[in-house]
Amino acid sequence: MCLYLCPSLEDGTMKTQKINTEILxxxxxxxxxxxxxxxxxxxxLLAELTRENDVKGFKLPGSLIYETExxxxxxxxxxxxxxxxxxxxxxxxxSFGDPARTTNKDDVHxxxxxxxxxxGRIVTVAYLALCKVRKRxxxxxxxxxxxxxxxxxxxxxxxxxxxxIKAAVQEIRRWVDRxxxxxxxxxxxxxxxxxLRRTYELIYNKKFDVRNFHKKMNSFGYIVAxxxxxxxxxxxxxxxxxxxxxxxxxxxxxxxxx
Amino acid sequence: MCLYLCPSLEDGTMKTQKINTEILxxxxxxxxxxxxxxxxxxxxLLAELTRENDVKGFKLPGSLIYETExxxxxxxxxxxxxxxxxxxxxxxxxSFGDPARTTNKDDVHxxxxxxxxxxGRIVTVAYLALCKVRKRxxxxxxxxxxxxxxxxxxxxxxxxxxxxIKAAVQEIRRWVDRxxxxxxxxxxxxxxxxxLRRTYELIYNKKFDVRNFHKKMNSFGYIVAxxxxxxxxxxxxxxxxxxxxxxxxxxxxxxxxx
DNA sequence: ACAAAAGTGTTAAGCGTACACCCATGT
DNA sequence: ACATGGGTGTACGCTTAACACTTTTGT
Numbered sequence: 001m002c003l004y005l006c007p008s009l010e011d012g013t014m015k016t017q018k019i020n021t022e023i024l025x026x027x028x029x030x031x032x033x034x035x036x037x038x039x040x041x042x043x044x045l046l047a048e049l050t051r052e053n054d055v056k057g058f059k060l061p062g063s064l065i066y067e068t069e070x071x072x073x074x075x076x077x078x079x080x081x082x083x084x085x086x087x088x089x090x091x092x093x094x095s096f097g098d099p100a101r102t103t104n105k106d107d108v109h110x111x112x113x114x115x116x117x118x119x120g121r122i123v124t125v126a127y128l129a130l131c132k133v134r135k136r137x138x139x140x141x142x143x144x145x146x147x148x149x150x151x152x153x154x155x156x157x158x159x160x161x162x163x164x165i166k167a168a169v170q171e172i173r174r175w176v177d178r179x180x181x182x183x184x185x186x187x188x189x190x191x192x193x194x195x196l197r198r199t200y201e202l203i204y205n206k207k208f209d210v211r212n213f214h215k216k217m218n219s220f221g222y223i224v225a226x227x228x229x230x231x232x233x234x235x236x237x238x239x240x241x242x243x244x245x246x247x248x249x250x251x252x253x254x255x256x257x258x
Numbered sequence: 259m260c261l262y263l264c265p266s267l268e269d270g271t272m273k274t275q276k277i278n279t280e281i282l283x284x285x286x287x288x289x290x291x292x293x294x295x296x297x298x299x300x301x302x303l304l305a306e307l308t309r310e311n312d313v314k315g316f317k318l319p320g321s322l323i324y325e326t327e328x329x330x331x332x333x334x335x336x337x338x339x340x341x342x343x344x345x346x347x348x349x350x351x352x353s354f355g356d357p358a359r360t361t362n363k364d365d366v367h368x369x370x371x372x373x374x375x376x377x378g379r380i381v382t383v384a385y386l387a388l389c390k391v392r393k394r395x396x397x398x399x400x401x402x403x404x405x406x407x408x409x410x411x412x413x414x415x416x417x418x419x420x421x422x423i424k425a426a427v428q429e430i431r432r433w434v435d436r437x438x439x440x441x442x443x444x445x446x447x448x449x450x451x452x453x454l455r456r457t458y459e460l461i462y463n464k465k466f467d468v469r470n471f472h473k474k475m476n477s478f479g480y481i482v483a484x485x486x487x488x489x490x491x492x493x494x495x496x497x498x499x500x501x502x503x504x505x506x507x508x509x510x511x512x513x514x515x516x
Numbered sequence: 517a518c519a520a521a522a523g524t525g526t527t528a529a530g531c532g533t534a535c536a537c538c539c540a541t542g543t
Numbered sequence: 544a545c546a547t548g549g550g551t552g553t554a555c556g557c558t559t560a561a562c563a564c565t566t567t568t569g570t
Contacts, residue, residue: 027285028355028381067379071355095353095383097286097329121325123286123381125353194549211551212533219531235547236540452522469524470560477558493520494567 023067029124030074031062031161032090033168034083036131036148036186042202043148044165045082045131049110049158050145056110059158060165061146062124075127082146083131089182090129093171094164097123101160111158128168128175130186130203173204179252180220184243190228192238193217217241222248281325287382288332289320289419290348291426292341294389294406294444300460301406302423303340303389307368307416308403314368317416318423319404320382333385340404341389347440348387351429352422355381359418369416386426386433388444388461431462437510438478442501448484450496451475475499480506 034045046058061082065074075090099121102108108119133148149155151169154162176183183199197213217223222244230237292303304316319340323332333348357379360366366377391406407413409427412420434441441457455471475481480502488495 025285025379027283065355065381068357070357071353071381092353095329095350097323097383099326099328121283123323123329123383125355125381192549209533209535210549211535214550215552216532230549232542233548234542236549238549450522467560467562468522469562472523473525474559488522490569491521492569494522496522 022069024064025067025069026064027122028071029062029064029122030071030078030127031060031124031164032075032078032082032127032129033060033165034079034129034131035151035168035172036133037199037202038133038148040198040202041150042152042169042205044151044154044168045146046149046155046157047082048145048147057107057156057158058147058149058154058161060161064122071125075125078127079129079131085131088129088131089179089185090127091171091175093126093128093175094167095123095125096160096164098160104159107159124164126164126168128171130172130182132186132188176200176203181243181248181252187243190226190240190242192230192240194238196223196241221251280327282322283325283327284322285380286329287320287322287380288329288336288385289318289382289422290333290336290340290385290387291318291423292337292387292389293409293426293430294391295457295460296391296406298456298460299408300410300427300463302409302412302426303404304407304413304415305340306403306405315365315414315416316405316407316412316419318419322380329383333383336385337387337389343389346387346389347437347443348385349429349433351384351386351433352425353381353383354418354422356418362417365417382422384422384426386429388430388440390444390446434458434461439501439506439510442506445501448486448498448500450488450498452496454481454499479509 032045036043036045045061047061048058049056061078063074063078063081065071069077071092072090075092076086079088079090080086101124102119102122112119151165154165157165183196183203187195187199193214196217197208197210200213201208223241224244224247226240226242228240230240290303294301294303303319305319306316307314319336321332321336321339323329327335329350330348333350334344337346337348338344359382360377360380370377409423412423415423441454441461445453445457451472454475455466455468458471459466481499482502482505484498484500486498488498
């Protein structure tokens, strides 16, 4: 029943935090699984947590939400804080609310120490994005400890964050199936067939036949060949292709009409 | 950043509610979009809200979560409270946390009146299920006002509940695509080809060719013909089929290996 | 006999998969 | 010349979609 509702938090009885003159809503957090390809591996951005110069583990970039903030806004904020990126499509994919998710004694102890707050129950809403990696992205000092780490060689992670990452990797495949556009938001404006294929291979964690992949690319209808060719490579140079937004939208207009 | 954490709620500073000797966590709710087929229409279970014998609108069955309760548990509880059903697969499909979602003045006024509580921000986690409709299901007095209403003829709904239902109807199609099993959890143990086809048609909101549908049924491999036939119908009697769980699991074992 | 719904088969088109060789470029 | 990766076509099997008539049963 929904008849028992949230008492106002504005009466000051909650230990709310003032940050940037905004009030946190200290019951719900957003965690972002930011994926990218680094050194030919599918990687996730992780923040390193240390205590007394001792690395204790890693966590996903995340934050409690603000009182006046939508979940999607919180996710965008975290994306920007942790990578400097904006306008990257973010997808909410699952919420995690097991009361036991924040009860690992080591994790609680470590986090309470770092945060100077008592750690209670938190329901977290997980988001996913495929990020262009930029140099000099870690301008925020909180994230000078952020690292892109391969999703299949994960370090010790806070609470259920490993579980969240595994779910995200499953989810991104379904997302790309439905909205291939996100791959082109990730890729540079001009890309070679091999770059595109390799991106798909790393996302799906399987090889695609080169000839069949070219055929598929052509069948899409929204990937257009340019006149430009790779230069300075010690082998036959590859053609650059680009993504035609208008054609894409026409093709996918039907699909979303349901 | 996740460093600002939830203060313990056990210090009594929150206006928590004691119900069934458990403490509510008054910041997160679970709402269930319970779908079923009634009178050959895809319907959703809605609770009617009245004030002074005046029908003000409808809402999804939902509830704040308990302190010690997982989100999935809360959804199962709501399912049971509102329909009496247990063991029906429930799928978490999306969370809704727009701060403005609970700010419609009419809705707030009406709900505050009904609940005798100040309505603040609530993040809700939405679940979906396909329910067998049972007679005499509304044993819980809270739900003597529950009705199955067609999803394409929705009445005035509380807050963003219409939006949640629309999202659920999209989602159930994807769910059936991935896990056809839920259709057989919905259907009786013995069902005719037409019943199955009609179920698909109502879920997908489109017609399926009869012959092609039979062919597809057979290709599944887990739908087995029985010797039983319909009786007492004023036309050729239909064969009953049944769902073979073991065969199904063998077939879908591969798919989930990813 | 008729009304009403059940059940059945073929064809064509599109899509996925498997597979091997020549091409262009820099060293 | 050679090493390196780029680029191309065909054939087969599977899946999907379109389409019309006969069968069974109760009245």
